[in-house]
Amino acid sequence: MDALKANFEKHNYICSDQIATAVYLSFHLSKPILIEGPPGVGKTELAKTAAAMFELPLIRLQCYEGLDESKAIYEWKYGKQLLYTQVLKETLDEVLQGAKGFTESVRRLHEFGDIFFSEEFLEPRPLLKALKEPNGCVLLIDEVDKSDHEFESLLLEMLSDYQVSIPEIGTVKAKTKPPMVFLTSNNTREISDALKRRCLHLYIPFPDVELEQRIIHARVPEIPPELRRQLVAFIHELRDLDLKKVPAISETIDWARTLLLLHTESLDPQLVRDTLNVILKFQDDIENVDAEISTITSKVLKG
Amino acid sequence: MDRTLANFIRALRNSDVRISTAETLDAFNAVELVGYRDRAFLKRSLSLVLPKTEQEKETFDTCFDQYFKFTDVKGERKAANDESEEGDEQGEGQGGGDGQGGEAQGNNRGQSGAPSGKKGKGSNYLIEEEVEEDLGPGALAEAQSPLGQLLMQNSKVELSVQMSAAGEAVDVRDIQVFTQKGLFTRRIMEEMGLNDLNREISDAREARAIPQRRLGQELRRRRDWLREQVRDYVERQFLLHADSTGKRLREDLLRKVKLSNIEHRSFRLIQEIVFRMAKRLASLHSRRKKVFKRGALNISRTLRHNMSYDGVIFDLHWKSVKIDRPKVFAICDVSGSVANYARFMLMFLYSLEEVMPKVRSFAFSSDLAEVTELFERNKLEDAISKTLRDYAGGSTDYGQALEDFKRTCLDQVDNRTTIIILGDARNNYGDAKQEILKEMYDRCKRLIWLNPEPRNSWNVGDAEMRKYGPYCHQVDECNSLMHLERIVGNLLRVVN
Structure with a gap:
């Protein structure tokens, strides 16, 4: 467990015990992980880091409304099929070897099998590609909540048995090792129970002050410790306010980079006001916070 | 395990x-x-x-x-026990006079070594201590009964295993109400061999030999400690298993009881139930087909799909068009008599946000006003209580309310709109203005009147249901959560 955490840290991803446990269990039980949590807490990042850590290729499937099997699992290379039929038209006579009559021709054709619906003409999409990776891989199904209900059902076979069924060919199973699957969701809608049942469920909340400081340290190592403390404390104060969109870790990191760029030594109200648009993404929020800036800043400065 | x-x-x-x-x-x-x-x-x-x-x-x-508290407590106890054992030894070393001190510490062991242990234990111990004679230190006799042996060996693990087993044997998981706790404690103790132990204790007390009597004291001390443990165990089982059974009973009751009779302290629970019901309805109704066979041709997709037919386009694909969502207007009478019903219906409607088309809500007692915005800006409970606070005063005037509705938004009612009116139609003998209701009826897709009163009192006194009824597509009695669930379920079928 500690080794796992240390490994994550080596890849600049500071994780809590809960996250490490999730990866550990997922690895040993070969179960997908469904990650939920507010935006910007590093859900997608976790999958990417895991891929880097296990030295496996990362295959990513971004979900959106209207995503269907032809984009997620496979599609036939229609162009190639068409082209080949055109080319092969000439040789059709040879193939038929002067067969007389309809029945005989069809019978002869049958002998060739369904070459046009074989793997050569199959365009693998992310899910199929993931299954075909020889050494296993990390499959990231991002923002699963954006997809339709139908697509969720499509995923079920993949998630429980690591296989997909293609009517013309049969069932494709994972080659040697099943891929590690990460699903992320922003909770814009409830994920169906059937899907949840097949996954480990990991909820990543906003980190506490200490953890966030370590994250900033890992991501923006150049920032001086005192400023780091101040800015993390400031962000935590903000999260307690009633905002439309509270700043996430990614915003904290952006802010840290911004402050670094401005050669800041310590927070002051004017500076905060000028850079507020890095952490707050709604004009309403910025206006609401504006009045509080001085109080929060002085509170943070005092420590 | x-x-x-x-x-x-x-x-x-x-x-x-x-x-x-x-x-x-x-x-x-x-x-x-x-x-x-x-x-x-x-x-x-x-x-x-x-x-x-x-x-x-x-x-x-x-x-x-x-x-999983038990494992933890066990660890603590063990530590505490070790300490108190040391205390015992010290007491013994100092001679007979300190026997009582050792005793007191021995009593502590049931309480994780808390300093206040003796006080907390209650008076029965004081009495027993008085009776207890001072035997001084020395060797103890061997315990005979199996439980006595276990106790003397101090093997906590073995004891806890036995306790669980005994718990299983007497079906402690079926405990229903808290008054059964004593009963189950007793039963478990008996299952573990209390009777033999008691016999041995009383035998030992009457025995001549000092080591025997000392054993008696020690055994009793440990028996009392065990009883504490068992009581704890039963308590935990009760919290885990029975608490929710009771809750379920209460919930079942709440579903059927008339909404106006619900006490204020049950509101939280009701809200939970409503959310759960709403969630069930939501998942039931969210599986509607998304692709509509109309709208613009999705050219690229059609071409791609028809390549397999040699480019002959006969399997057409359409751009999925979402027809704009139908609307629901909820008009609620929030005057005193009906306020509670309005509260729960609004709660229901807004819990269904996910699958429910846009809900606009109006509240009135005499004047009607739109409260949609309140619900958008505030949390559900706050919005409801604000609505009730602001609009609940005044005597009911349905005529005026309908008039207001006509003036503000009758023109926004179209053939995709469902109007729900919740009220008892008690108009204080004012002008009913049912012709406005007729206008609404003509324009909307469906007009549903929910009346919390039982059907037979709909036309009694100042109730105007007879005048309003003909201009409704559906008139329903609605006064419990079950009614509400059924009606909202039907509503979802109609509007989507």
Whole structure:
């Protein structure tokens, strides 16, 4: 467990015990992980880091409304099929070897099998590609909540048995090792129970002050410790306010980079006001916070 | 140990965490992998496998802490026990006079070594201590009964295993009400061999030999400690298993009871029930088809799909067009008599946001006003109480309310609109203005009148249901959560 955490840290991803446990269990039980949590807490990042850590290729499937099997699992290379039929038209006579009559021709054709619906003409999409990776891989199904209900059902076979069924060919199973699957969701809608049942469920909340400081340290190592403390404390104060969109870790990191760029030594109200648009993404929020800036800043400065 | 996990899952289910058989199997696999040794690790692991939403995770946390408390307490106790044993030895070393001191410390062992242990234990101990003679230090006789032997060996693990086994034997999980706690404690003790032990204790007390009598004292001390333990155990079982059974009973009752009779303290529970009902309805109705066979041709997709037919386009694909969502207007009478019903209906409608088309709500007692915005800006409970506060005063005037509705938004009612009116139609003998209702009826897709009063009093006194009734597509009696659920369920079928 500690080794796992240390490994994550080596890849600049500071994780809590809960996250490490999730990866550990997922690895040993070969179960997908469904990650939920507010935006910007590093859900997608976790999958990417895991891929880097296990030295496996990362295959990513971004979900959106209207995503269907032809984009997620496979599609036939229609162009190639068409082209080949055109080319092969000439040789059709040879193939038929002067067969007389309809029945005989069809019978002869049958002998060739369904070459046009074989793997050569199959365009693998992310899910199929993931299954075909020889050494296993990390499959990231991002923002699963954006997809339709139908697509969720499509995923079920993949998630429980690591296989997909293609009517013309049969069932494709994972080659040697099943891929590690990460699903992320922003909770814009409830994920169906059937899907949840097949996954480990990991909820990543906003980190506490200490953890966030370590994250900033890992991501923006150049920032001086005192400023780091101040800015993390400031962000935590903000999260307690009633905002439309509270700043996430990614915003904290952006802010840290911004402050670094401005050669800041310590927070002051004017500076905060000028850079507020890095952490707050709604004009309403910025206006609401504006009045509080001085109080929060002085509170943070005092420590 | 498998049994422990199975029972834990049962306890979780009792606290409304939905766990399927597949997930149970996963839990077993996970436990096999991580083992029981590291409690925090076990908790983290199980919390990944069993609970699947944020709320469930919270429930899980409390449940886990409660359920797997025993191991922890046992550890503490052991430590405490070691300490008190040292105390005993010291007492013995100092000679007979200190026997009582050792005694007091011995009593502490049931209480994790808390300093206030003696006081907390209550008076019966004082009495017993008085009776107890001062025997001084020295060798103890061998205990004879099996339980006595166990107690004297001080093997906590063995004891706790026996306790659980005895608990199983007397079906402690079926405990229903808290008054049964004493009964179950007694039964478990008996199952573990209390009678033999008691006999031995009384035998030992009457015996001549000092070591025998000393054993008697010691055994009794340990028996009392065990009783505490068993009581704790029963208490925990009660919290885990019976609490929710009682809750379920109460919930069943609340579903059927008339909404106006619900006491204020049950509101929270009701709200939970409403949310749960709403969630069920939502999942039932969210599976509607998304692609509509109309709208613009999706050219690229059509071409792609028809390549397999040699480019002959005969399987057409359309751009999925979402027709703009139908609307629901909820008009609620919030005057005193009906306010509670309005509260729960609004609660229901807004809990269904996910599948329900846009709801606009209006409240009136005499003047009508739109409260949609209140609900958009505030949390549900706040919005409801604000609505009730602002509009509930004044005597009911349906005519005026209809007039107001006509003036403000009758022109926004179209043939995709469903109007729900909740009210008892008691108009204080004012002008009913049913012709406005007719206008609404003509324009909208469906007009539903929900009346919280029983059907036979609809036309009694100043009630105007006879005048309004003909201009409604549907008139329903609605005064319990069950009614509400059915009506909202039907509504979803109609509007979507």
